[in-house]
Amino acid sequence: MTIDRRMFLKAATGAAGLPLLGSVGSARAAVASRVVVVGGGFAGATAAKYVALWGGPGVSVTLVEPNASHVSCILSNLVLNDRVKYAALNFSHARLNQRYGIELVRDRAVAADPVAGKLDLAGGGSVDFDRLIVAPGIGFDPVPGLETPELQAMVPHAWVAGDQTLTLRSQLLNMRNGGTVIMTIPKAPYRCPPGPYERACVIADYLKRKKPKSKIIVLDANPGIQAEVATFLNAFNITYSGRLTYVPNAEVVRVSFEGARRLAWVRDGAGEVSYGCDVLNHIPRNTAAPVIHQLGLANVAGRWAGVNPLSFESTVASGIHVIGDAQGTGLPKAGHIANSEAKVCADAVVRLLNGWPIDEPARMDSVVVNSACFSPITYDTASWLNAVFAYDPATGLMKRVEPSFGEAGTPSKKNFEQMFKWANRLFDDTFA
Amino acid sequence: MASKKYGSIARALARCGLGATVLVAGAVLAATEDDRLLASQCLGCHAADTTGKGGFERLSGESAAEIAEEMSEMRSKAVGGNIMHLQARGYSDAQIQSIARWFALNAGVAPTNAAATTTVSGVAVAGTADKKESSDDDRPKPSRKTLTAKQRAKLKLLAGHR
Numbered sequence: 001m002t003i004d005r006r007m008f009l010k011a012a013t014g015a016a017g018l019p020l021l022g023s024v025g026s027a028r029a030a031v032a033s034r035v036v037v038v039g040g041g042f043a044g045a046t047a048a049k050y051v052a053l054w055g056g057p058g059v060s061v062t063l064v065e066p067n068a069s070h071v072s073c074i075l076s077n078l079v080l081n082d083r084v085k086y087a088a089l090n091f092s093h094a095r096l097n098q099r100y101g102i103e104l105v106r107d108r109a110v111a112a113d114p115v116a117g118k119l120d121l122a123g124g125g126s127v128d129f130d131r132l133i134v135a136p137g138i139g140f141d142p143v144p145g146l147e148t149p150e151l152q153a154m155v156p157h158a159w160v161a162g163d164q165t166l167t168l169r170s171q172l173l174n175m176r177n178g179g180t181v182i183m184t185i186p187k188a189p190y191r192c193p194p195g196p197y198e199r200a201c202v203i204a205d206y207l208k209r210k211k212p213k214s215k216i217i218v219l220d221a222n223p224g225i226q227a228e229v230a231t232f233l234n235a236f237n238i239t240y241s242g243r244l245t246y247v248p249n250a251e252v253v254r255v256s257f258e259g260a261r262r263l264a265w266v267r268d269g270a271g272e273v274s275y276g277c278d279v280l281n282h283i284p285r286n287t288a289a290p291v292i293h294q295l296g297l298a299n300v301a302g303r304w305a306g307v308n309p310l311s312f313e314s315t316v317a318s319g320i321h322v323i324g325d326a327q328g329t330g331l332p333k334a335g336h337i338a339n340s341e342a343k344v345c346a347d348a349v350v351r352l353l354n355g356w357p358i359d360e361p362a363r364m365d366s367v368v369v370n371s372a373c374f375s376p377i378t379y380d381t382a383s384w385l386n387a388v389f390a391y392d393p394a395t396g397l398m399k400r401v402e403p404s405f406g407e408a409g410t411p412s413k414k415n416f417e418q419m420f421k422w423a424n425r426l427f428d429d430t431f432a
Numbered sequence: 433m434a435s436k437k438y439g440s441i442a443r444a445l446a447r448c449g450l451g452a453t454v455l456v457a458g459a460v461l462a463a464t465e466d467d468r469l470l471a472s473q474c475l476g477c478h479a480a481d482t483t484g485k486g487g488f489e490r491l492s493g494e495s496a497a498e499i500a501e502e503m504s505e506m507r508s509k510a511v512g513g514n515i516m517h518l519q520a521r522g523y524s525d526a527q528i529q530s531i532a533r534w535f536a537l538n539a540g541v542a543p544t545n546a547a548a549t550t551t552v553s554g555v556a557v558a559g560t561a562d563k564k565e566s567s568d569d570d571r572p573k574p575s576r577k578t579l580t581a582k583q584r585a586k587l588k589l590l591a592g593h594r
Contacts, residue, residue, distance in 0.1 A: 054465075078557075082558055083557055084555060085558055088555040336476060339476050340476060343472045344469065363465075365524075365526065366467075366469045366527070366530070368470060368522065368523065368527065370519060372515055386518040388522020388523070403518075406512065407512075418488075420555060422477060422487070424486035425476065425485070425488070426477070426487075428484060429475050
């Protein structure tokens with residue numbers, strides 16, 4: 001790929017059209033710099049947009065993503081109880097091109113050479129980069145008993161929004177009244193700490209209203225609820241009492257079938273016990289998406305990409321940055337904070353391309369990310385969770401600012417309304 | 433440290449170009465990249481200019497002092513009922529000043545291209561429960577006409593965070 005004049009002008013026009021975001025320090029790099037972003041989710045789309053805005057006409061941005069649009073995980077649990085239409089969660093990348101001049105390459109990354117600055121694509125081509133930002137999201141550990149794509153489709157995780165969201169929706173819809181649903185929660189860290197508990201509530205709400213004789217069993221590989229403990233304990237024990245059974249320390253080790261029934265097997269001492277159900281929503285243990293492993297970047301517990309929080313640059317490959325759920329700083333993995341990390345990364349990338357430092361005291365004090373999210377608890381109430389994380393120069397790590405950490409006092413209808421304000425703004429900041 | 437800081441400010445000014453600068457009491461103040469980075473973290477929940485859509489109240493048309501005062505006030509309020517009261521506690525006084533400076537200098541700029549008026553279509557709730565007003569907000573809403581500009585701005589800032 002080469003930077004041609006057309007593309008340069010497109011990038012310039014895109015940035016000039018937005019004086020607000022681009023007004024401070026539009027970079028004046030001596031030569032055009034090339035930034036390539038892999039992955040068009042909350043992390044990747046935000047990074048592409050903000051590098052284009054802040055980098056100015058001296059920086060070209062290319063987004064490598066096999067899909068023309070992104071299906072948001074945020075709000076996708078609400079497809080399961082008919083509170084949000086699936087189609088509304090589909091966000092085109094076209095605006096990133098139209099408004100910011102970001103070049104869209106519909107392909108999949110397969111290999112990267114940080115020294116040569118070359119990214120190889122599944123389609124056989126390649127793109128050149130000065131800095132590469134990888135934001136591919138999560139992958140899953142294989143599940144014994146679910147080796148083939150056909151079997152995997154019968155037991156959807158729906159933990160990456162898309163076809164599996166619709167499959168799970170349709171399985172719930174077609175289940176008999178009186179049927180049992182099992183959902184499983186993987187060992188932490190996984191994508192979206194409150195997400196599985198939120199989903200359990202949403203499915204319980206659906207069963208309560210539409211299949212009142214049905215029940216849901218939640219098998220949690222963790223010793224307890226991982227987020228918003230007070231809120232979800234109350235929901236499980238009171239709101240959905242008699243309908244929802246929560247089992248901690250229950251890691252599913254394999255899945256089998258008995259006619260139409262699905263069996264989730266959990267370790268029990270030296271043996272195993274099975275839980276049978278009509279619909280099984282098994283979320284396998286999470287790891288960084290395959291491309292992180294292919295690029296050799298998964299140096300944290302063999303699962304996640306270690307990065308310097310000041311830049312999100314890989315600790316094993318200079319010039320390659322990893323943001324979003326695939327990175328291994330210990331920050332929670334979720335869409336809102338992925339958008340937030342992307343801004344720190346974009347800022348660092350622009351500074352590095354210009355040869356400016358990223359570790360001046362004032363800059364280090366500006367490396368702050370936030371995690372705010374709303375979780376539906378019933379048909380029309382929601383809770384929220386908040387945390388701010390700041391860079392700690394003493395340890396070189398991101399540290400939670402404790403006074404900022406907390407959950408909603410009680411789920412409310414007001415929170416349910418605010419959940420849509422929150423999500424719609426995040427969608428706009430990321431994709432528009 | 434002092435010279436490094438001076439260099440940083442000088443570099444920021446040099447980079448500003450046609451960007452935001454304001455002359456106050458003979459000194460040129462500018463929002464730096466550091467301010468911009470911190471302020472960008474607000475944009476996940478708040479639109480800042482007429483190009484952004486959705487979210488809680490728009491952060492535009494306020495002075496730095498007003499924004500800083502409001503954020504500082506939020507830090508002292510009870511938690512549990514309002515996510516912003518917790519969010520505000522995540523930032524130091526210096527960081528709040530930095531954020532306030534950026535919004536005061538940069539927010540409220542009108543869009544200059546047609547594309548800026550189209551944004552993503554908002555996701556609406558399906559079903560019927562959303563049609564009735566929420567019952568937990570019974571606070572009286574004063575008429576805008578009787579308020580000063582500053583009061584209106586303040587009301588606007590608080591509106592999304594009850």
